[in-house]
Amino acid sequence: xxxxxxxxxxxxxxxxxxxxxxxxxxxxxxxxxxxxxxxxxxxxxxxxxxxxxxxxxxxxxxxxxxxxxxxxxxxxxxxxxxxxxxxxxxxxxxxxxxxxxxxxxxxxxxxxxxxxxxxxxxxxxxxxxxxxxxxxxxxxxxxxxxxxxxxxxxxxxxxxxxxxxx
Amino acid sequence: xxxxxxxxxxxxxxxxxxxxxxxxxxxxxxxxxxxxxxxxxxxxxxxxxxxxxxxxxxxxxxxxxxxxxxxxxxxxxxxxxxxxxxxxxxxxxxxxxxxxxxxxxxxxxxxxxxxxxxxxxxxxxxxxxxxxxxxxxxxxxxxxxxxxxxxxxxxxxxxxxxxxxxxxxxxxxxxxxxxxxxxxxxxxxxxxxxxxxxxxxxxxxxxxxxxxxxxxxxxxxxxxxxxxxxxxxxxxxxxxxxxxxxxxxxxxxxxxxxxxxxxxxxxxxxxxxxxxxxxxxxxxxxxxxxxxxxxxxxxxxxxxxxxxxxxxxxxxxx
Numbered sequence: 001x002x003x004x005x006x007x008x009x010x011x012x013x014x015x016x017x018x019x020x021x022x023x024x025x026x027x028x029x030x031x032x033x034x035x036x037x038x039x040x041x042x043x044x045x046x047x048x049x050x051x052x053x054x055x056x057x058x059x060x061x062x063x064x065x066x067x068x069x070x071x072x073x074x075x076x077x078x079x080x081x082x083x084x085x086x087x088x089x090x091x092x093x094x095x096x097x098x099x100x101x102x103x104x105x106x107x108x109x110x111x112x113x114x115x116x117x118x119x120x121x122x123x124x125x126x127x128x129x130x131x132x133x134x135x136x137x138x139x140x141x142x143x144x145x146x147x148x149x150x151x152x153x154x155x156x157x158x159x160x161x162x163x164x165x166x
Numbered sequence: 167x168x169x170x171x172x173x174x175x176x177x178x179x180x181x182x183x184x185x186x187x188x189x190x191x192x193x194x195x196x197x198x199x200x201x202x203x204x205x206x207x208x209x210x211x212x213x214x215x216x217x218x219x220x221x222x223x224x225x226x227x228x229x230x231x232x233x234x235x236x237x238x239x240x241x242x243x244x245x246x247x248x249x250x251x252x253x254x255x256x257x258x259x260x261x262x263x264x265x266x267x268x269x270x271x272x273x274x275x276x277x278x279x280x281x282x283x284x285x286x287x288x289x290x291x292x293x294x295x296x297x298x299x300x301x302x303x304x305x306x307x308x309x310x311x312x313x314x315x316x317x318x319x320x321x322x323x324x325x326x327x328x329x330x331x332x333x334x335x336x337x338x339x340x341x342x343x344x345x346x347x348x349x350x351x352x353x354x355x356x357x358x359x360x361x362x363x364x365x366x367x368x369x370x371x372x373x374x375x376x377x378x379x380x381x382x383x384x385x386x387x388x389x390x391x392x393x394x395x396x397x398x399x400x401x402x403x404x405x406x407x408x409x410x411x412x413x414x415x416x417x418x419x420x421x422x423x424x425x426x427x428x429x430x431x432x433x434x435x436x437x438x439x440x441x442x443x444x445x446x447x448x449x450x451x452x453x454x455x456x457x458x459x460x461x462x463x464x465x466x467x468x469x470x471x472x473x474x475x476x477x478x479x480x481x482x483x484x
Contacts, residue, residue, distance in 0.1 A: 055202065058214035058477075067178065067481025068216070070195055074202040081210075108211035 006149060006157040009120050009136030010037060014044035016134045017087070017118060024113075025085045027051040030102055031073055033091030033149040036157055037120050041089065052077035054088075059101035081110030091149035093119040096130030121159065123147055171293055178482040181293045181302040182475050184311040185352040193356055197321050199474035204467065206243060216477045217246035220277040224250045225267075226305070227283040232441055233305050233315070236465065237280045240472035244480075246278075268292050276300060278480060286310035301479035303472075309345050314475055315440050316349025318468040320357060322460055323395055325467065326436050330359040336383075336390045336431075338365040339399030339421060339448050342372050346440045347399055351378050365389030367421070369411065386421055393431045396458075398423055398439045401448050414447045424450040428458060436460045 027049050029038030035053050042051065057072040088102055103115060118134040123141045132138075141147060146162045172188065174180045179192055206212055222241040226234050234250065241248045253267065262270075268279065278301045281289040286308030293302040306312040320330075327333055335354055341347045341364050354362045355378075364375055365383040376382060383389030390396055401417060411417055423437065437449075437458045445451050454461060 058202070058216050063216055063481055068199065068477050072199050072202045074205050076205070104215070108209055108213070110210050 003147075003159040003161060004137055006037075006120060006136075006159055007040070010040045010044060013037075013118055013120065013134055013136045014041055017041070018045060021045070021047065021049075022085045024083070025049055025087060026079050027087050027089060028077065028102070028106065029053050030088070030090045030098060031055045033120075034089045036149065036151055037091055037118075038089045040157070041118075050079040052079065054102050054105055056098060056101040056105055059105050061097055061101065075105065077106075077109050081106060081112050083111070083113050086112045086115045088115055088117050089119070090117070091120045092147055093117070093122045093130070093132050093135070094125050096126045096128035099130045100128055120149060121147055171290065174482050179475070179478045180482045181289075181304075181479060182313050183289050183293060183302065183304045185313045185316050185349045185356070186311065188352075188356070190356050190358070193317070193320065193353060196317055196471065196474050196478065197324060199478065200317075200321055200467070200470040203243075203470035203473040206473075207466070207469065213243050213245050215245045217241065217244035217277075217480055220246045220480060221275055222246045222248050222278045222280065222476070223271050223276045224248065224280045224305075225253055225271075225282070226251070227253045227264075227281070227288070228306070230282055230306065232465065233282065236468045237303075237305060237314075237472055240469050240476060241278075241280075243469070244473055244477055246476070264288060264291065265295055268295065272297060272300060278303065278476065280305050282306045284308055301482065303475060303479060306345055309343060309348075311349050312345040312440075313349050314468070314472050315346045316353045317475070318464060318471040319346075319350055319397065319438060319440070320353045321467045321471050322438060322464050323436075325463075326460060327394060330354065330357045333359050333394045334361045334363070334392060334432075335359055335395040335397065336363040336365050336393040337380075337397045337399065338386070338389065338423065340370045340402050341366050341375065341399065342370045343402040344399050347397075348378075350397060351380055355379050363389055363393070365421075367411070386427055387430060390423075390427065391430045394435055396423065396431055396435055396437050398437065398443075398449050400440065400442065401444055403444075414444075418447055422446070422448055422450055423453050425452045425456065428453055428456075431458075438464055441465070 027038050029035035031053060054075050055073045057069040116133040119132045120136045122132045122135040122138040144163060148160055150160050151157055172181050172183055224234055224237055238248050280303045281292060282305040288307050289302050289304035304311055304313055337347050351362055363381045363383055435458055437453055439461045443449055443454055
């Protein structure tokens, strides 16, 4: 299976988002891949929107099964959440559990006016009623397949397909 | 023994009993995790749902308002249910043994015990007898250890100094009776601090102190010279019996940290104290409230550090 170039997908994502950008919009990228996509998107959109990063480790629903992630990073939302239109950004949308956790996290900062979701890849397999408002590409992968975004040392992004463990 | 007791087979923190023997990897992971908890105190909702539905029992066989309160705040910010038991005035006085107390609380579906006890090793004893899903956090035992205090001190040092590798740290005062000092020395050495000094009169130093890898100073003037970090210990009046020291006034003259003595330390030195302070005994008010003091930030960081420890041990049984 040929995997798309993330840069092309981000171009497409930017074209979808551009006409619907609201003036009081803010971006939130989910660690780590979502933050890469967010930074690339900001470059494409050419607008200086407030942005922050989310680490959802403290909100995961599998804490009691797998414990705390060993490398938690601080979340940072350097703007007022109340009344804000928020664009949540992640690399891959799968079960929807990460997005559920991210929304809970955002609401602990305040009450946003709206939350939209942009992802690089929607790979299907949802376990929660979550859907992406913008997606670079949509595909249906088997449960055993795992697609992820990686960054090389030179900052170049690429999509990687792995079989087996989630 | 304690090393195996504290870690799971795959090397995760299971209980926190002492910093002695904990690898740098775990200490750093606790400090990094705490970093993420610090900003939660600034949010509208100062809670995360990590320990939702878990029951945390604060077992304080010895009084301590600050430590008990910060553990309680930490557990509540993790969404746990917290139960404070002032054991000093309850069942133990009726003759119940420590392990019977713990067995009874376990039967009430406890998930975590935070234990403060006057006897060294009490938290270890509990950890050895609890069910596999229950974790134990030592909140100070006898003269042995006070690991979360040691960790919050490390967090404070790293916060203000950026790391440990070029630091000169002076621990001043009643090292003999201080479980805090032992925890600090273990943590500093493990995290790569090149020069840890203990500064105290001979009567307030344990005999084996040099075997802990510290430089011993018997004079305040040389002890804090060029120090980057000065940690003042409380003169533990209630632990001291008889003739170790002439008087509090005499102690202040020789060992109290005054603005004048501070001039010997580095200009950007920080001053720490685990509290509660005896102003005018081990520390002068002008220093305690002065520009070098980071004593109140220590308290705030203590909440984040305890949140980190509790969330790590609670998630280790998985």
